Structures are given as structure tokens and as C-alpha cells.
Amino acid sequence: MRKLALSDEILLSIEKPARYIGGEVNSVMKEKDEVEIRFAMCFPDVYEIGMSHLGIQILYDMFNRREDVWCERVYSPWVDLDKLMREKQIPLFALESQDPIREFDFLGITLQYEMCYTNVLQILDLSGIPLLAAERTQDCPIVIGGGPCAYNPEPLAVFFDLFYIGEGETVYDELFDLYKQCKGNGVSRKDFLRRAAQIPGIYVPSLYEVTYNEDGTIASFAPTEPDVPAVIEKQVQMDMTDAPYPDAPVVPFIKVTQDRVVLEIQRGCIRGCRFCQAGMIYRPLRERSLVCLKEHADKMLASTGHEEISLSSLSSSDYSELPGIVNYLIDRYQDEKINISLPSLRIDAFSLDVMSKVQDVRKSSLTFAPEAGSQRLRDVINKGLTEDVILQGADEAFHGGWNKVKLYFMLGLPTETEEDRKEIAHLAEKIAEKYYEIPKDQRNGKCQITVSTSFFVPKPFTPLQWASMFQPGDYLGFAKTVNHEIKEMLNQKSIRYNWHHADVTLLEGVFARGDRRIADVILEAYRLGALYDAWTEYWDYDRWLQAFENAGVDMDFYTMRERGLDEILPWDFIRVGVTKEFLKKEWQKAHEESVTPNCREKCSGCGAAAYRGGVCTMRRA
């Protein structure tokens, strides 16, 4: 029996002990003396969230295929265990071996959202690894950051030894081989990092220096040594069909958020919505072949026993073989009662037909993400979804028996006016009216329209990266306008409205576009007790305001300011394919309310064609 890091007494006194015992189906056990590299892969949030992440499953599988590497998992201990570990000085451990993280060669932390940053410090702290990379000694694990937030790594730069910019499939082998070589020859930590900086996509923050202008903007960003590259190239896995994919993902004992097989059908997106970071940084769109998807689906369902499979992509309807994979799954797995889940589908005749086959029409709801209420503002953000398309889709769906609709919008977009906000209510009303046009005896009771708004956060590498944000009071005012207008609608009883907290949005904004000076604020907030900021019950805005004050950092500098087009942005040193010139052109077009066609309609020269593949080299219709 595997010996656990935590005693029975501790495990029986905390919530969900299964979060910490490992031993799940398909988790990988190896002999630690038989491997050369021990890698702890971390998602800095609670187990149920971390275990739902596809990227980690891909890398876990890929690393463990190497005989010389044992990759294990670690997640944030929940607050109950966090407290006990500090009291009893129990070091953070990996789930598989239950060994302390401190003994590992690497600690890789995925950065999926900004509000996990204090959890990153928790992981380091509980592991007994100095929070600042500069204070780490030879025997500390090399701490690597990756994931979408690593596209602006600067707020976390001092906490990481290196960042891996881009998709994990490409250069980890090179990094591991280099590490083995260095470890064998007694190369110092610093020299290893210097050599690692030569690998494309690897950013070693300690080898770069930033200077600032008097107004607080960046004056220069440059390597401190001559042979260190000035520009970091994002890594892209161009051949998706032969890319590594796990045949046997780990199956948790407890119910996790994504409790199903996840089949990534494609990566990237052709749409070019101007607010969307994923749509830019994952360019170009690359599809996996139908043959490989069928094979992966079969293997994963057989090895996990999951009762559901979900197709994953940024916009599933754009996958050219969607009917092929969906029909295959329906035919092959209907008898075994496997559910098929199809998120991010555009509502049209095909998707309605498929959805009526795979789900209970009466219970399920239709989802539209118009993102902005008016056509004018949708043109600003390049969201190519028109009112006609939404109303027609809703109409078809209502005739097909659906009566629940979910609508997602953003508030606080650039150029947004009072009228744009009110249009959100009007659109919901028009959808409700469509429903009540159906004769009473043919419809299914009342309709239920749920409107949800979030507040827009400008993200690096998007055409809206220069935009200003608003004060918390303004954001609430925007939501109140929508709420008030909905109450004025004829069918207001059929419309429900949810909105998010405004203050957490501002902090996301600071982290998303922050520079190295933000690290002091994160450190200070952590010292003041901030943790699990993504969880409403632990979110404390006042504590963060205090942290800004203590650190002497002005939040408004990061949020309340439209950046100049000539300003050096903290993430400018990363090359993602999409060029800054293209983003500037798009920012300009946003203000002209002019739309840009999608990649299949016409190439707009974003720069991703430099990767010579995916949709960029496909013939257009």
C-alpha cells in the first residue's frame, strides 16, 4: 500500500480527503530511483478544478512516456488543509509518490487565470521553496510557468525561474535533455538557466532588465547578457493529428468539474473577435483529422469508463468534420448510454438536429454569446453574430421544443454607450417575443431567458489591449442600466439577469496587463492573507487595496489609462505570430466599427501565416 503524506487524523478531519491521496485509475507510478527527472505538474487551484484541465493531462501523459521522467501532480491544498500544513509544518507533496515537492527537479505551474496568482505563492511557500527565484539554491526545483497567463509573465517574473511560452508539446524534450546534461556535469543553476534561455520559447526573466520612464511607462526591456535572445518565440504544435494525446487520462475518485472524456477537435480559432486572447494567441487554426479523433475517443472511453465525452475547441461549429465526429459518436456509443456534450456550438439547423439527438430538449438550454447588445458594438468587437442569426436560431429552436435560452454579454467595452447597454435588454425581449409568437398549444409553457454579463478585461495580444477600464462604481452603473431596462420590457417575467462582481474585474485587469512592479502587490496581498481569490467566498477587495497601498503601487496606472500606440507594453518581447502592426490596425478598425472577415473567408494578414500551416495554408472556399 502506498504510504500517504498525511496522517489518518488529518485526512479524516478535512473536507474531501480524496483530493490528497492520489492512486486514481490511470495515474502513473514509477520507481523514483529509476528516473532521472522528477517533474511536479501543478494547477494552482483546488483538485476538482485542476483535474479538469486538459493541458495538464496532455503534458502528464507526454512526460511520462519518457522513461527517464516521472511526472506527478500537485494542486492547491484547500483552506482547511492549508491551515493544518502551516501549523504542523507539513511540506507540500505530489499525489503519486506523496514525496515533498522540494525534492523534485522541476515544479511546473500552469497559469490559466489571473486570480490564481496568490495560489502560486501558496504552492511555493508550502513546498518550502523561496518565493523569489533569486533566493533559490542549487537544490531547489526549477520553477516553470506556462499557460495563457504566461503570455504576459511580467507580474510573476520574480517568482519563476523560467517561463515556457506557448504550447507544451514542442520543446520540453529539449529542456529535459539539457537539464540531464547539466545535472550530470554539475552545472550551476544559473548556468543551466542561461543555457535554457537559448531554447526557443523559453523565457528566463532573471536575464532581462526593465527600465521605466518618469511617467511610469516602460523605457526599455532588454537582455542583460549578449547571447540571450531579445525576442521569445511562442511555441506552436503545427501537426495536430500526430500530436501527443493521452489515451488513458487520470480518472478522479471524486466528482470534478470536467468529469468526462475531453476530445480536443482543433486548436485556434478563425473568428478574430477583438476582445478574445485565445482567438489571437492560439492562431493559426489547426484541425485534428477525423480518423485520429475517432481513435482517441475510443481509446479514452475504454480506458476511463467515463459516461460522457465532450468535444473541446474555441468554436466547434468551425470544425470542418463536425458532422463526421458527432455522428460517429452517436452511432457508436448510443447503446452504451454515453452522453455527448457539445459546448461552443453555433445555433443552426445542424446543431439543433444534433442536440435534439444527444440531449433532452426540455431540460437543456440554448446558448448564444452575442457579447454586445447592439450591432454597432458587435462590429466594434468583431463579433460576427447578427441579430437576424440569433433570432432565426432561437426561432428554429423554439419550434424544436426548446424554451430555455442563455445569453452572454460583456459590459465596459471600448466605445460602449448607454444605448448599447439597453440593447441587451431589447435583444432578450425580441427573443422572448419570438417564443410567444408560437401558438399557445404548440409551445412548451413559458420561456426562460437568462442574461448574464461579465465586465470586459483588456488582454495582451488582442486588438483591444490598449483600452482603458472603468471604476467599480461605473461598472455597477452599467449593470444597473441593463437591469433597469430589462424591468421595462413587456416580457420581463421571462427574463432573468445575472451580473458579476466589478472589483475582481479590475484586479484581473491589473494582472493581465501588469509589469514587474505588480509582483510587490501580489507578495504583499499574500502576506496579508489573500488566497483563492478566484473563489467569491475568499475574495477580499479591501485586502488588495491595502496591498496596493503598502506596496506603493497605483492601481489606476494599470486600469484607468488608454495605452499609447507607441508605448512599450510589458509583453512586447514575446512573438505570437499575430503582429503588433495587425493588432494596431484592428484597434483602428474597431473604432471605425468595421469588421474583419474570418480566416476562412479571407486572409487578413495577421502574421500567423509565418507558421506555414493550419488554416493559413488551406484553400479558401
Add this chain to the structure above:
Amino acid sequence: MKVRVKFSKQGNMKFIGHLDVMRYFQKAIRRAGIDIAYTEGLSPHMIMSFASPLGVGLTSDAEYMDIELRTPVSSREAIDALNRVGVEGITVTGFYEIPEGKANKAMTLVAAADYLVRFRARYEPDKIDLPSAVEEFYAQDEILVWKRTKKSEKEVDIRPMIYEMRYVPDAVFLRLASGSAANLKPELVMDTMLGRYGIKPSPFAYEINRCELYADTGSEKLQHPAEHDSETEYEAGAERVLTPLGALGREIL
């Protein structure tokens, strides 16, 4: 075909709650390729029910769940298949065909359970002689305890629900009433006994293993597909006949 599966839950699996064990088997059955039957309707689920939920922290040698098969499979094959796709700590030890009918459901049948209670290291009571304490305690005609219900507290005699209690090396063996008619938890018996000596043990003091679950075949008219003999035990002077739940089924060849 209705089938009763017997499995053990040992080691680290004691931290997996009852509902998660159910989820575990739903997935394990798929991985093993066992053709299980589903309920009808819009959201079909596997036909599967457990005899008696086991609390987190307890281990067991004899957990039971009843399932229904669309395609029969031999006991040997099914046991091998489930263990091949299983995890350390959960081992399927039996796979028996059982008679149709609601009265034969494991959940309905449970009448008694055996437990072995050990003290965790550093939690052994040092002020008492455990063998004699057990003997004296079990020798009583009446054992009154205060039981808290939702509305009030009342005094109950738990002695009739203790079918057997004896000291075995380093542990206390208990055979207790279990199920919907009468149910007694081993912790309550132990707490009450130690309470007589002024000892109030920590909730982590006991390491409890459930050893068997029984149906009472003495008073009820049950179908017996298997001829049970050695497995059946008679309580002196009582009509109670305790038969392990697995013994009510027949091996599938």
C-alpha cells in the same frame, strides 16, 4: 440477470466516500466491458444498488452491490475483468447470480454486520484491561444509552442489538444489528463501553473493519438458490439465522 457483487475496500480507499465508490464502479464496469442494464427513460442510469453505505474512514472485507446484466458473464471472468481495471484497495471477491424480486435486494436484506475494531497506534486505552472490559460489558442484560434523534434525546437499550461481542487479539469483534429495522454503529458500542471507565476516546481512536454483512434467513421466506449450510449460523435461542449476503447467490459458471 440480477447479480450481487462482493468487494473489499481496504487501505487508502477508506477515504473514498460511499457515493464516490458508486461512481468508481459505474466507470469500472464500463472499463471492464461488462454489459450492465440501464433504467428506462430520458436519462438512463445503470441499475445498481448498494447493500449498506460504509462511512469514510472504515475499511471492509465485504461490501455488496446488486446490478443487473443485459448479457450474462461468468463469475470468474467478471471478477478478473473488474480487478484488472481496478485500483489498489478495491478488490472484487464475488460475483453471484441472485433471484429476481424486490425482496431479494441487498439493501432490503441487510440485518447484521460483523466488525473488527482496533485502536490506532497511540490511542490504546491504557487504564483498562480490554479483554475483561469486553467480557463484563457483554455480560450485561441491559445497556442503556442516550440516543439523540432529530427532535429529542431518548434512552435506548442497545444490548439486544449486540449479537456478539468478544475480545480477539488486539481487537474487539462485534456482530451488530444493521439495516433499516435496527441499526447499531460499532463506534457507539465502543464509546459506551469505554465511557464506563471514564474514558472519552477521540474520534480517531478506532480503526474499524467491516468483515461481513448478513441477511436474516430465519424469519423470512427467502428463495435460496444455493444450499447454504456451513455459512449459516444459528443464534442460540433466537429465530435469527444470519446468512452472508453473498451466500444467497449462486456462482455463475
